[in-house]
Amino acid sequence: MVENRPLLSILAHIVLLLGVAIVALPVWITIVGASHEAERMLQTPIPMLPGDQFFVNLRQTLWGSGLEGTNTAPVWMMLMNSMIMALMIAIGKIAISLLSAFAIVYFKFPFRMGFFWMIFITLMLPVEVRILPTFEVIADLGMLNSYWGLTVPLIASATATFMFRQVFLTIPDEMLESARIDGAGPMRFFWDIVIPLSRTNIAALFVILFIYGWNQYLWPLLITTDTDMMTIVVSIKQMLEAAEQSPQWNIIMMTALLAMIPPIFVVIAMQKLFVQGLTETDK
Amino acid sequence: MAGITLDSLTKSYGPTEVLHHISADIEDGEFVVIVGPSGCGKSTLLRMVAGLESITSGEVSIGGKVVNTLEPADRDIAMVFQNYALYPHMTVRQNMAYGLKIRKMPKAEIDRRVQEAAEILEIAQYLDRKPRQLSGGQRQRVAMGRAIVRDPQVFLFDEPLSNLDAKLRVQMRLEIRKLQKRLGVTSIFVTHDQVEAMTLGDRLMVLNGGYVEQFGTPIELYERPASVFVAGFIGSPAMNFFRATADGLSVTLPNGAVVPTAQSARGGVICGLRPEHLVRDPSGPIEMEVELLEHLGGVTLLHGPLQGTDQQMVISLEGISEVQIGDRLRFSLPPELVHLFDAQTDRRIG
Numbered sequence: 001m002v003e004n005r006p007l008l009s010i011l012a013h014i015v016l017l018l019g020v021a022i023v024a025l026p027v028w029i030t031i032v033g034a035s036h037e038a039e040r041m042l043q044t045p046i047p048m049l050p051g052d053q054f055f056v057n058l059r060q061t062l063w064g065s066g067l068e069g070t071n072t073a074p075v076w077m078m079l080m081n082s083m084i085m086a087l088m089i090a091i092g093k094i095a096i097s098l099l100s101a102f103a104i105v106y107f108k109f110p111f112r113m114g115f116f117w118m119i120f121i122t123l124m125l126p127v128e129v130r131i132l133p134t135f136e137v138i139a140d141l142g143m144l145n146s147y148w149g150l151t152v153p154l155i156a157s158a159t160a161t162f163m164f165r166q167v168f169l170t171i172p173d174e175m176l177e178s179a180r181i182d183g184a185g186p187m188r189f190f191w192d193i194v195i196p197l198s199r200t201n202i203a204a205l206f207v208i209l210f211i212y213g214w215n216q217y218l219w220p221l222l223i224t225t226d227t228d229m230m231t232i233v234v235s236i237k238q239m240l241e242a243a244e245q246s247p248q249w250n251i252i253m254m255t256a257l258l259a260m261i262p263p264i265f266v267v268i269a270m271q272k273l274f275v276q277g278l279t280e281t282d283k
Numbered sequence: 284m285a286g287i288t289l290d291s292l293t294k295s296y297g298p299t300e301v302l303h304h305i306s307a308d309i310e311d312g313e314f315v316v317i318v319g320p321s322g323c324g325k326s327t328l329l330r331m332v333a334g335l336e337s338i339t340s341g342e343v344s345i346g347g348k349v350v351n352t353l354e355p356a357d358r359d360i361a362m363v364f365q366n367y368a369l370y371p372h373m374t375v376r377q378n379m380a381y382g383l384k385i386r387k388m389p390k391a392e393i394d395r396r397v398q399e400a401a402e403i404l405e406i407a408q409y410l411d412r413k414p415r416q417l418s419g420g421q422r423q424r425v426a427m428g429r430a431i432v433r434d435p436q437v438f439l440f441d442e443p444l445s446n447l448d449a450k451l452r453v454q455m456r457l458e459i460r461k462l463q464k465r466l467g468v469t470s471i472f473v474t475h476d477q478v479e480a481m482t483l484g485d486r487l488m489v490l491n492g493g494y495v496e497q498f499g500t501p502i503e504l505y506e507r508p509a510s511v512f513v514a515g516f517i518g519s520p521a522m523n524f525f526r527a528t529a530d531g532l533s534v535t536l537p538n539g540a541v542v543p544t545a546q547s548a549r550g551g552v553i554c555g556l557r558p559e560h561l562v563r564d565p566s567g568p569i570e571m572e573v574e575l576l577e578h579l580g581g582v583t584l585l586h587g588p589l590q591g592t593d594q595q596m597v598i599s600l601e602g603i604s605e606v607q608i609g610d611r612l613r614f615s616l617p618p619e620l621v622h623l624f625d626a627q628t629d630r631r632i633g
Contacts, residue, residue, distance in 0.1 A: 172366065172368065174364045174365075174366055174368035175368055175370065177333075177335050177355070177362075177364070177368065178362070178364065178368040178370075180334075180335070180354065180355045180356060181333065181335075181355045181356060181360065181361065181362050181382070182356065182381050182382035182385055183354075183356030183357075183382055183385040183386060184356075184381075184385055188385065192370075192381070193370060196372040197371065197372060199372075
């Protein structure tokens with residue numbers, strides 16, 4: 001669209017700049033906060049330009065004991081916990097959903113649609129709704145303070161199953177027939193044809209699910225009491241009220257900054273596939 | 284190499300029977316075309332031979348062996364689909380090799396076969412491309428190649444040419460025919476295009492509404508169509524039909540014109556006259572007023588009503604005719620070229 005209305009484009013730019021400012025300002029303040037000494041962040045007005053303590057803070061946050069006066073685990077350990085949890089959730093969800101969608105689309109068995117709707121209905125039961133019974137089950141199974149306890153209840157996924165079902169339905173029937181004539185059994189067909197054809201969708205879902213897993217707050221808060229198992233998102237919140245002293249903003253901001261990096265990295269790495277997965281229809 | 288026998292094949296979806304007791308013997312190396320209008324069950328029949336549809340009753344044998352319960356992969360067949368069904372994420376080479384790889388054929392043998400098939404089909408330079416980088420005609424060749432490398436007993440074609448443009452279709456038609464003759468593999472080809480059917484098939488099976496109307500060579504179908512349906516389906520432009528009354532060796536058309544016939548019949552009949560068999564004859568019995576002319580170069584098509592009725596007919600004259608719109612012309616034809624069908628059963632008389 002080529003239009004020449006200067007007033008309109010000036011207005012559009014102002015709106016866009018405001019939007020950018022609203023999104024970017026908190027991130028900027030985080031970066032600034034992470035680069036000053038602890039005392040400087042408690043004075044008013046708070047600084048708007050970065051200081052020179054960035055790498056000092058980084059070292060203290062990552063390898064120091066974290067916050068003074070608390071017994072939290074070092075931040076690198078929490079990052080690792082978060083990473084393991086997010087990966088287990090994303091990979092687990094994708095694996096289970098791929099298989100269940102494959103069963104629902106390509107196999108005829110009694111009550112097939114019944115099972116599909118049973119899975120679908122669990123959309124209405126996110127963790128927050130079933131949190132007490134789920135906690136009870138995990139506690140009885142002795143999975144508190146473990147990676148399994150952190151991830152298993154979050155793995156079953158109606159959304160991903162439904163999405164893969166829709167993806168598989170777009171694969172032409174002839175593809176299956178052709179594979180049958182070529183002599184491919186069901187699992188061979190799954191590995192050689194279905195998975196490669198859903199590659200971009202898997203990538204798109206991985207991005208979404210990784211971030212979903214990374215950002216989990218309520219569930220990890222509930223089932224991890226051991227500081228060694230704490231995830232980074234939970235611990236940022238706890239740092240704020242730690243040890244009845246004024247918050248050490250430089251460390252907290254640095255932790256927040258570190259917590260942002262893995263999701264950003266995943267998005268950047270998978271961006272191309274992600275967009276393809278959401279837009280590509282050519283099968 | 285093997286022949287195919289269909290023995291009283293029936294297919295039902297629930298209570299609806301869509302194919303009714305189809306029997307046929309297809310000889311080793313024969314090219315059979317199944318032709319019929321859409322929805323006549325021709326693709327279903329092919330898929331039953333392939334093993335992609337279950338068989339409600341009856342038997343399919345390939346090479347003398349009943350294959351009813353065998354998986355498609357175990358029937359020693361290869362199939363070419365209408366939309367080619369190439370695996371989009373594999374290169375042409377991988378597409379062609381996939382079936383052989385599953386069969387655990389040695390790699391050297393796979394390479395040899397793929398190379399050989401690619402050379403036959405002249406796609407050797409595309410072996411490392413993906414299907415989406417190929418044109419429709421090239422994809423068609425890859426689909427053929429995938430069938431050839433298997434070295435099967437039977438080729439099955441499910442309307443493989445209908446996604447191609449008209450010119451390419453004619454070209455591929457001839458190539459499929461040549462290839463089939465060269466390889467000598469028994470083939471079944473499904474199409475709704477009667478010209479494709481006539482040029483490709485050693486024999487044609489005309490299906491209509493789940494019944495076999497006629498099974499014979501293209502010439503048999505043209506010269507002695509077994510029913511009104513076959514007569515109307517085979518030949519272009521289509522045969523002209525008139526309700527008529529037969530009286531021994533002649534029939535009386537609705538306008539009273541008496542046309543001599545070679546076949547004796549009595550009572551109500553349907554009289555079929557091929558457009559290309561009618562010739563100008565000032566004393567002929569059939570009179571037509573020309574309403575529309577189609578100059579196709581090689582032939583001229585005359586459209587208009589049979590004199591005294593409002594029933595449209597078509598006449599095909601050779602070459603470029605000097606006939607004008609509005610002319611009233613008379614035509615005749617040799618008695619042995621008049622086709623008669625029973626008015627009740629639509630079946631051929633004689």
